[in-house]
Amino acid sequence: MAAMKTVDRFFEDYAVGESRTTQGRTVTEADVVLHAGQTGDFFPHHLDAAWCATQPFGRRMAHGTLIISMAVGMTAGDINPQAMSYGYDKIRFVKPVFIGDTITVTAEVTDKADHRKDPARLGYLHELVSVINQDGETVTVLTHLYLVNKRGEPS
Amino acid sequence: MAAMKTVDRFFEDYAVGESRTTQGRTVTEADVVLHAGQTGDFFPHHLDAAWCATQPFGRRMAHGTLIISMAVGMTAGDINPQAMSYGYDKIRFVKPVFIGDTITVTAEVTDKADHRKDPARLGYLHELVSVINQDGETVTVLTHLYLVNKRGEPS
Amino acid sequence: MAAMKTVDRFFEDYAVGESRTTQGRTVTEADVVLHAGQTGDFFPHHLDAAWCATQPFGRRMAHGTLIISMAVGMTAGDINPQAMSYGYDKIRFVKPVFIGDTITVTAEVTDKADHRKDPARLGYLHELVSVINQDGETVTVLTHLYLVNKRGEPS
Amino acid sequence: MAAMKTVDRFFEDYAVGESRTTQGRTVTEADVVLHAGQTGDFFPHHLDAAWCATQPFGRRMAHGTLIISMAVGMTAGDINPQAMSYGYDKIRFVKPVFIGDTITVTAEVTDKADHRKDPARLGYLHELVSVINQDGETVTVLTHLYLVNKRGEPS
Amino acid sequence: MAAMKTVDRFFEDYAVGESRTTQGRTVTEADVVLHAGQTGDFFPHHLDAAWCATQPFGRRMAHGTLIISMAVGMTAGDINPQAMSYGYDKIRFVKPVFIGDTITVTAEVTDKADHRKDPARLGYLHELVSVINQDGETVTVLTHLYLVNKRGEPS
């Protein structure tokens, strides 16, 4: 009984080390089929259960871009008009995610820096996004990059 | 930069008259096509643009169940383990919603009452959910019914 | 080897007590994933198999609005230009519907009444829609409300 | 206010020349995107609006298999346990179907014949399925082949 | 690390008897649910697991049009501007495809013929498309018909 909100949060309002963790979400066969359909990637690693059963990994894996998309979506919540997502760094697929796995996502502020050209008004914020499976293993990581307005006034 | 949270909110924490309003969402042709696919309702009112153009309403309308589903989804947010949704009353389709319309949803606590059998521990909460289009017209209303745990302690 | 038809049926043509029952339909994981995607409701009760396994209900449940949407869609068939659906009353989620359950739907005419302002030309028709699972349990009910033209001629 | 029904119809109950026509359905961009996703066919004829605008046909076309699938689905209705669809003949893409076109489908019984091996109990039934666009042009045709039980009793 | 390419291939470049085989693809419950949604065919043979369990075939079957759509999509690859698909012949559903089956597709050039009216510039090409399940059984066949430009020059 609440809803997506718009909340102003400025550069000064973030602290390195703060973190948050999402609810879990099971990566279903339907998610993988829909993602194949959205991307056109029908590789047998994702869609051919018979062939996967003959491979060392044994089961169908989710697309890397599906896990990234889910993880970024799961960490989105309140709308912050003061922050703009401008990219990601160091996306790494540490372990495969299989159909039926359940993932949760942790996002931690790992870095804050002044903007190179406009340090009075803007700052860079880095969030380390870690995707964890039901066994507690980190399966995917990425650094989410934001450009955030400074309040600039004593608050 | 926030995410779906679990927040305990007890019966005593709600006040009649409090309300919240969601972000807007455009009801797209894709939403209507997907809803036809989910429900099996392929009535020409929703899916036949040529026929609709010959009718007084002139354009394809969204399914009533699509608007209900969207509205309930848009007002969901934080997870409250103390509240359970058990039904809806007085769903009324006041005006049609056409493909391309943008809706926002307001939810207002309109009623609180003790549970008939267990008034010490449970209460009924009614939320009036109103769907408003881009012209400010109310298009759909419903009353969302919750059973909510009482804190039972002086807070 | 037949198709959606348009059939005129007037207020006088309905009798209280008449009923019809649909084919069955299995509520699949894909349906729940698509409904989450259509509504934005990604609550763990529907999408987190690992967490559900730790709860008393044990398994992922379908969204209430999915069951309503399916049930209304399953009872739609012939197009009746003389009847207009204007809302629902007393939607109640009697028991949860789990992924893998198969539902059938019964719709029974439970009430007929003259229109308050134009009794010569219009009438209200109420259909009790009951969703039954594979174990014969009623899981969801609602009353579907129609405004129906009267034939107005001796038939 | 009716639903998918099961109706027994035997070979003797069909007459060459009988036909039925469906409601219309608009072939939307969403349908084409979903069909690309279901088939893996992302050819620019279907998905690249900019390139299509430079071609003689000027607009994005629906996949042939989408039109076949829609047409067969639109002519399905009552379930007839006495008939089994076993294939199609002479599928021809007579004219392209563009995104935004509205199609209706006519199905006409064009041929009846005894089964080669079991003429006392089975017969072949051919239905000519014609897809017509909003300008009255036939865009796709196919012959739907059924094997139908004979009643075997004087009817 | 390659992508959909445009490759000119003329009538003279095809040889009767040449064939190619696709990767495998598992026909999932999600595919069947999406195809029901795309076509409006919600027959219990495809969507009612409880009823199917009482039938001789025991499990939910894929729609015939889903297998055709998948098979044609799986055999699409390079874009050949010199060839135009104009239809299919002799589509036959030899055996059912069940949810969970994995199919591969073989396409073999079975016939080449000069165009009736313009033999100097055009030719007909027939490809026999065979869908094979994980047990090596042929489940669906069709003949894919192409009209192909002749190079017309000694190559």
Place this chain on the structure above:
Amino acid sequence: MAAMKTVDRFFEDYAVGESRTTQGRTVTEADVVLHAGQTGDFFPHHLDAAWCATQPFGRRMAHGTLIISMAVGMTAGDINPQAMSYGYDKIRFVKPVFIGDTITVTAEVTDKADHRKDPARLGYLHELVSVINQDGETVTVLTHLYLVNKRGEPS
């Protein structure tokens, strides 16, 4: 008339500077709606046409993760068992992609390096993936990282 193939390509077979360009694909409203549904990100920047019309950018934008997913999918083609994708670097959203834009993708080998621990058998390969809109503007870039087996034999 070709299909997804498996082609062995070793580290030695790639040359810095080689590149390939995909067909185009229009980013449709349906793609954005489906991506919102897959990720749970229903931000008004993507889904609220009325609000977007009041903003400087004026129109609904695609999700960044949708463009990444599409771009990676569009550059996938032949299966190379000798190469494994292990991540991405420097994903940057240079310009927004709006609903209706058509993108093409270029992938260029920009770097090759020996594996740190096993230089005799493995190498790193970097591909710069650039997403270009219909006006020739670069809208998104990323570096796709592969670990590739060396042939190890004089070729």
